[in-house]
Amino acid sequence: MLGTTDPFTTFVGTLSxxxxxxxxIAAAYLMVASIKNLIRAALALTTVLGAVAMMYALLGADFLxxxxxxxxxxxxxxxxxxxxxxxxxxxxxxxxVGRGQRLGALLVSLAxxxxxxxxxxxxxxKIRDTLLDIPTAESLGGLMLTRYxxxxxxxxxxxxxxxxxxIVIARED
Amino acid sequence: xxxxxxxxxxxxLVLGSILFALGMYGVLSRRNAIGILLSIELMLxxxxxxxxxxxxxxxxxxxLAGQMFAIFIITQAAAEAAVGLAIIxxxxxxxxxxxxxxxDLMKG
Numbered sequence: 673m674l675g676t677t678d679p680f681t682t683f684v685g686t687l688s689x690x691x692x693x694x695x696x697i698a699a700a701y702l703m704v705a706s707i708k709n710l711i712r713a714a715l716a717l718t719t720v721l722g723a724v725a726m727m728y729a730l731l732g733a734d735f736l737x738x739x740x741x742x743x744x745x746x747x748x749x750x751x752x753x754x755x756x757x758x759x760x761x762x763x764x765x766x767x768x769v770g771r772g773q774r775l776g777a778l779l780v781s782l783a784x785x786x787x788x789x790x791x792x793x794x795x796x797x798k799i800r801d802t803l804l805d806i807p808t809a810e811s812l813g814g815l816m817l818t819r820y821x822x823x824x825x826x827x828x829x830x831x832x833x834x835x836x837x838x839i840v841i842a843r844e845d
Numbered sequence: 846x847x848x849x850x851x852x853x854x855x856x857x858l859v860l861g862s863i864l865f866a867l868g869m870y871g872v873l874s875r876r877n878a879i880g881i882l883l884s885i886e887l888m889l890x891x892x893x894x895x896x897x898x899x900x901x902x903x904x905x906x907x908x909l910a911g912q913m914f915a916i917f918i919i920t921q922a923a924a925e926a927a928v929g930l931a932i933i934x935x936x937x938x939x940x941x942x943x944x945x946x947x948x949d950l951m952k953g
Contacts, residue, residue: 680852686850686851689852689856690850693860697860697864700863700867700868700887703867703883703884704868704871705870713883717887720890724864724890727860731897731898733900733901736916739919744890748886748923751926751927751930752883755879755933758934759934759943774874776873777870777873781866781867781873784866785863785865788862788866789859792859792862793855793859797854797855797902797903798903798904799903800904804908804909808912812909815909827920830924833924834923834924835927841931842931842934
């Protein structure tokens with residue numbers, strides 16, 4: 673069914689999927705449910721982001737895996753760390769809502785998770801015969817300047833607006 | 846007998862769904878605004894795993910569309926983190942708190 677570039681034909685590829693999956697789910701669970709300290713929660717999220725980058729690499733998305741490392745772990749997490757440090761006195765505050773709202777949140781998220789897991793397992797997906805070519809960076813660059821040129825330009829505009837907006841909002845006056 | 850251990854499309858889809866649900870629990874149960882932002886990043890990453898898994902396994906006319914979507918989601922997440930953290934810092938400067946249940950200025 674799948675070609676020879678499938679990493680899951682080898683034991684090491686399969687093992688790395690399970691290591692990444694278990695690590696990301698465990699770190700995500702700790703982050704949302706048990707860690708009170710914000711710095712530790714941010715570090716747990718960094719673990720999840722690294723494991724997701726590993727999933728991208730296993731899925732043949734080499735460019736995305738590197739982008740994930742550079743943008744999320746390199747830039748966004750540093751930004752979040754700075755924001756945590758710039759709001760002193762808030763780091764160790766009990767971070768969770770009361771018992772009633774927590775029960776509601778648990779019910780809602782369990783329901784959504786169960787429904788979406790049920791849907792993705794029982795949908796008859798049309799699996800392709802040949803895997804994507806690796807490396808993908810060249811094809812992605814070509815697509816970005818042809819079929820997806822309008823979203824690309826809008827994304828540039830969005831980033832400019834976000835940059836200026838963030839400066840204006842956070843400036844002391 | 847252990848075929849279910851070999852990862853396929855559904856393994857990645859279930860993983861992404863679990864990450865999304867955990868992120869949603871975090872958004873609904875955290876009181877700290879930065880904690881909510883962290884949980885939103887978790888949800889976006891769960892969706893991105895789904896996108897890239899679809900790009901890898903589903904047969905479609907448009908090659909790499911899923912990866913393209915994932916790139917735009919990453920861009921949007923970076924912009925959202927920048928603006929969100931700027932708002933949080935501005936709020937902290939005014940109110941000296943970022944616990945969302947104490948930010949009730951708009952309450953009637």
